[in-house]
Amino acid sequence: MVAMKWWRRNALALAALALLIPGAVVVIGGQEWITYYGFRPISPIDVREGESADFAGATFGPARVSDGTATQRERIPNGARILVAEIPVQPGAESPGCTVTLRETTGQRRHWEVQPNALDRTGHVSCTTENSGRYVVEAPFLVPADATGPFAIELVVAGQQPRFLRLIAP
Structure with a gap:
């Protein structure tokens, strides 16, 4: 019962994390990809x-x-x-x-x-x-x-x- 309350209380924060973590990976990885391939003769x-x-x-x-x-x-x-x-x-x-x-x-x-x-x-x-x-x-x-x-x-x-x-x- 206590665990259910915790999930409800933190639902908004958990949803934000579910969106922000993949977003951060895409932004950082994309920048690395552009830097690596954008300045190499390919x-x-x-x-x-x-x-x-x-x-x-x-x-x-x-x-x-x-x-x-x-x-x-x-x-x-x-x-x-x-x-x-x-x-x-x-x-x-x-x-x-x-x-x-x-x-x-x-x-x-x-x-x-x-x-x-x-x-x-x-x-x-x-x-x-x-x-x-x-x-x-x-x-x-x-x-x-x-x-x-x-x-x-x-x-x-x-x-x-x-x-x-x-x-x-x-």
Whole structure:
């Protein structure tokens, strides 16, 4: 009998808790989800082989990947090779900065980060905000010898996430 009175006396507070606890979970979880996925490159804009694309105020492409192993054989470990991603960039009013990643589009779908000291070249290994004219990004990647492609070059521009540009390269 005493227990029934307690439930009646606290019914309004219990109903409020039944609504507020799931609401708090949704609000906090939603904020975490937005923070986690809103600033990660998870939504690619695919560009077919041999084509260019306008993205973040600049035109990128057409991209290509070449093998730079022959010129750097003494600097490369056994079982590896150097692939060079070449991306022409034509900045618009402002030149966007970007990071470049090389990814296998089939098989193991591995990806590699730029190795800026892998080549004896003085060029751009990523997009630069200091250029107003056309330039070519030459990004070297140290990859295993069994990486055969096809490859895609992924360009992530700060402030454009979750979107990023994925250029399919021959």
